[in-house]
Amino acid sequence: MNIAPQVPERARVVIVGGGVIGCSVAYHLAKLGWRDIVLLERKKLTSGTTWHAAGLIAQLRASQSATRLAKYSADLYARLEAETGVATGLRQCGSVTVALTEARLEELRRTASMARAFGVEVSELTPDGVGGKYPHINLHGVTGGVWLPGDGQGDPSNIALALAKGARQNGVRILEDVRVTGMQADHRTVRSVGWEAGGEQGTIVCDHVVNCGGMWGHEVGQMAGVSVPLHACEHFYIVTENIPGLARLPVLRVPDECAYFKEDAGKILLGAFEPVAKPWGMDGIPSSFEFDELPPDFDHFEPILEKAVARVPMLENAGIHTFFNGPESFTPDDAYHLGPSPEVPNLWVAAGFNSIGIQSAGGAGMALAQWMEDREMPFDLVDVDIARNQTFQRNRRYLRMRATESLGLLYADHWPFRQKETARGIRRSPFHAHLNELGAVFGELAGWERANWFAEPGQAREYDYAWGKQNWFANAAREHAHIREGCGFYDMSSFGKIKIDGWHAEAFLNRVCGGDMSVEPGRIVYTQMLNSRGGVEADVTVTRLTEDSYLMVTPAATRVKDMARLRRYVDPADPVFLTDVTAGEAVLAVMGPRSREVLGAISPADLSNEAFPFGDAQEIDIGMGIARAHRVSYVGELGWEIYIPADMAAHVLETLTEAGTVARPVGLHAMDSCRIERAFRHMGYDITPEDHVVEAGLGFAVKTGKSSDFIGKDAVLRKREEGLTRRMLQFRLSDPNVMLYHNEPIVRDGHIVGQITSGAYGHTLGGAIGLGYVPCDGESINDSLASKYEIEVAGRRIGAEVSFKPMYDPNGTRLRM
Template identity: 40%
Template sequence: MTTHSKVLVIGGGIAGVSTLYHLAKRGCTDIALVERTELTAGSTWHAAGNLPHFSTSINVMRLQQYSIDLYQRLEAETGHAVGHHKTGALRLAHTQERFEEFQRVAGMADICGLDFKLLKPEELQTYHPFLETHDLVGGLWDPDDGHIDPTSVTNAMAKGARELGARIHRNSPVSAISRDAAGVWQVETPQGTFTADIIVNAAGFRANEVAAMIGHKLPMASMEHQYLVTEGVQEVTDCGRELPMVRDPDVSYYLRQERDGFILGPYEPGGLPCWVDGVPPDFGQELFEPSLDRLEDIIATAMEQIPLLEKAGVQTVINGPITYTPDGHPLIGPVAGIDNYFVCTGFNFGIVQGGGAGHFMSQWILDGHPEIDLWELDPRRFGDYANARYSVAKACEVYAHEYANGFPYEYENRTAARPAKTTPAYTRLKENGAVFGARYGWERANWFAPEGVAGEDVLGYRRGNWFETVGQECRAVRENVGLLDLSAFAKFEVSGPGAEAYLDQLSTNRLPGKVGAIALTYMVSSRGRIRAEFTITRLAEDRFYLVSAAGAHSHDWDELRRRLPADGSVNLNDVTARFGTLVIAGPHARDVLAKLTSADLGNEAFPWLNARDIEAAGAPVRALRVNYVGELGWELHHPIEYQLGLYDALMEAGQEFGIRNFGLRAMDSLRLEKAYPMWGHELTCENTPIEAGLEFFVKTEGRSFTGRDALAGQRIEGTGVRLAYLEIEARDADAFTFEPVLADGKVVGTVSSGAYAHTLGKSLAFAYLKTAQTVPGTELEVLILGERCAAKVIDAPAFDPKNRRSRGFYED
């Protein structure tokens, strides 16, 4: 038997079935699903089925919101029972910092139209009569939280998909995957060969078995997760209503009613990975042996919080495998380097995320991108550094931090599997007090602790222990000169006879015309939405150097690769690992660099937005006169083996000019002073360069590039949304991201990023608002940790609005 389909989904858990269902709902009926045994036989069947909206990421919250909305109407649509219980849920705060997390997430919920309510301790028992509240600071109430039967909801979507024409093949384990000369996938099973134009790997804890058949490895691992099902308790029977879910993140457990008893699900520190060497071939719809001794402390504490639990004998213990990625978010989207291959796996909250995952997966497949920015879930957020050892170590860490407070910078501070990637200057930076964070595997200096100051972050939602030091770093750059290691930048060379035409077709801006010239440009979708940001330097008539964000490395390489012409006229080379990048910036940047090179660094010989190949301290350097802090300065791109010598020479040459190391937090403050947008914050696939106020970098006249017509139309008609630049009357906490912006008490927009502007002495932020509200002088409010802070739209940028300092002019 050979059966062809446009899309073949591999895996019959909730994520795979949801993908099939949503493709069918979009009218794509030439689709099929193959499942190794029976639907839900992997992790889905034994899941607890909890349905929280809560997330510290607004886009994950939106994904979960979609799932819950879908599940509430699915039974009426398909006629198949789903076992949905809308009980509401309480989250408990034992500390003020946890309550601040609730305040922050409640603001995000307002943006999503959800009805979260912050509660005082004395209000909690109104919702849950068996709860002890004496040690609590407060709580958070979500009236639409609840739980659902995982098997029933999955089968309801399967029924809906079949009725729309989709085909489901059970007992069809995949044994091999290949591709023919035309690029059609050949998927071998005992039932025959299934062929498809597109395949989706939704194989759950067996996803890496499927991936291996194609020649790659997914960054994920499986963990044991236990929960207890108790016997019935008379007080629950007599309650007269279903009790709400309780989550206690400070203790690390969830508790909900199950019939007349409870389900208690702890997340113990030091979680246990399973199948590090691969899933046993004969493992099916099975469970592991219970290990309650690992949970004793959490269970005892839960009994103190809800004493009724002491009366509930344990009926059974469920201990089954669930998947984890290194950051705890699933993998939803295309895989770098392989066309027409998508993944939808890695879920540790699979039931509440499954419905939304299938919805956005169908958009990835049929539209080329989802309607919201799901970069946090894009498989391309990881690179080759996320190998098996790394993935297992991080999975254990994520499991133990399942309920960790979602502070700014919390994830990058986690220590497992670090360091993964370092530059030659890493040791020297560490000696100089660098406090590192990890991004895309790279160790990057966030700030530099002075002598006598603890070299670590003390995390919280308010200004941290680095605040004053970061201010000093900012002032050093503005007043003297600073040095920053940005070697993690993604770097690509594009060359060949077709290189210019290829890049011109991808770029919103015109390419640099002269050898040595630099241009900033954007790659957009056909609808004009931002896909990538590059600085492009012309190295020769047929050779270009592209630099983009460190975290976007795999994504940007893959986006460039997918658009290469088939005739071989363009070569794309990833040179990230070959070149380091040191940034020197500030009024004395030229003075320092001049001591190390014979090259003419003057404004006429070496103007802004130009590049030159020079020798500095004996090192060959590609010097780009551009930086992200808005000062006179250069990005010094150099062969990585020269980095340590170059770094030391710059620091020695800069001593007489007060040179100082500065980190990424200072850079973030300085770039906000200059109103420079950031990829992943202001620049996402939800917005266009026109909406982001980047019209200058969109040249439509006489050109044809992807997205050109959409942007030309927006330039004339607008979209109703624009990026605003705000000054905020903040106290001891600044806007970070996802804070709601209010007008007359109603949500009118969302902060995309914010920080304290140290050299201006004010709090600044970017926010997307309706166009009419972006007029300078418009008065608004920003909700920061539950407090309405007065804000005003101001002209951008707040610092050096004529951009003289970047051009090297410091006199009045």
């Protein structure tokens, strides 16, 4: 067949990949009125991963936004048949997840509480209750479970084909057996897509490209120099022969045995998420791959099968109809990739769905289409934003090593503070070796090894995970006290550092930031980058170094995203230059009421309030080196962040530790506990693109009176005129033995009204502290505080003290000592 006449020479958008997500993106863009959409599939629709997916559709995910998208998917699939005539096989059969340990039961109870906060129907089950929902289960060792009646299952291929038909009905051109061969890009923009089909070749000039390449997503991204970190793994399931008399059953998940069970047409599908996975395709995926299976590996699957037969005994006498091994792609952090790529903003990504592609595709396709329409994130999608990834994560060896762990983590215990164990040690600050000698226990974020806490001599330098107080709790309490009462120092080198240089740097920053950048050199501005709705896209400090040079400091996890946002708004005609200098400077935070004394022992600089006020940055001598000291604090105490050229960093830390002062090393867990006592917001948790800067309590950092307009200004003025619909409050639990982490429901006068956005233990305040938004339409602050508040933790409602101002040092006097 001559396909060339069917391929247009130009399109508004080219979608690469015809799995369920590619079809969903095409469908939703067309529904928004986009035209000239072309979807290219290298073989046949669904032939990569979609066709062999299990088709489970769970409504509850780990965040409110992800849950919103999963619920949208289920609703969409329910109505697609009427719209397209293609049956999706959607069946709302419910799901049961069981616990075999007390720790897992605690996790499930916390999950149930989170579900109630998100509006998902859920019930907690006793062991007998589990048996009532799933009568074929062996209850030996079962400690309890949860029941989600809204969960279900569907036909993966037909869901994709229904979306494809709906897309075609709205004008999308879907072409099968057309392979994308490359992309032509310049000035950070894809200009065209090359294709090949049946020996013919051509090019499509386009405005946008969407990478929905699934297992090929990494390869497709590389065509335009875009990093899409994912790796295929072998994924196993068996399907039994028909079991006589088998009635319809809910989906059963037994994460402690790494297994799930799905009844379909009188058969049982048993799938596995084994602890150590088998990466596949290290040398590339064969070009001929289409509806293919991988060789069976019964030895690998057998331990899961043995436990499954013991758990559901009827499997023992059921013959195996199919032993299936098919590849699926997994990402380094088990969250899928969505959004504009930071390297090439008109190349969008929707890939890496970690075995939850069917339940995610409807909502993810809708969200990405809206993102493309509005050119900004439609709601909080920070967890899945492709820009969260680091450039090095495209490394093949790294991806292969991490993939062995990523698959299994989906069913592993989701402990608080759980650390990845594979592919570690890649990014280390200049202080790393010294901190290691001092007893540091490292965690990993964005590839950086970061000292989270310090072990005492003879203490095991490892995490002993629990839902309550973990083995490092006392260590963090001591470190917290160093900051509050003496002086603690910690490594901030992983934080992003972006130089903004040029004659127009001031005007540029005034346009993209809410704060006023027209300050004298040496002054630090705390500010946010906002979207058009007033939502918080970035939470940063900006220091004016010279008349035409600024330094923006960002959280480590958002450096790539923030750099991409700055690039997006640079006018090519403006002499503004952006440089990532993160690796060039180490940063040592020296914090606490005795920090002036400590720094005075190793630097001749005048550190008095008069000579060095809060918010100043000055170059100082320190030891025999030179550094730049920033007087700011994220812990609510007097202190300085010391920015040191990387080549002098070790010398400065040695000078500090050998000076015999009261300074002690502290980890980032202690920093976080101090942070939350002072109610400082955590980007990505307390503040997101969906959270209005004024409702977040950060309106003081937005200067609407400055001489220039800025992105989000109208939304800020409108909110101030109309009033708040919700406000952020701080909570302290009355029970000092219960821990808060994230997403615990906030209960006001007996009704759930929100959830904790971030939580940590406040060692000075003597209990778990949380931040969270509560509705306040038409209410004064006193009205909001007058109610009775509780926080629901694992199904138990615990009384909570509430405050609008920070409970620790509410007026911020200690910062300015």
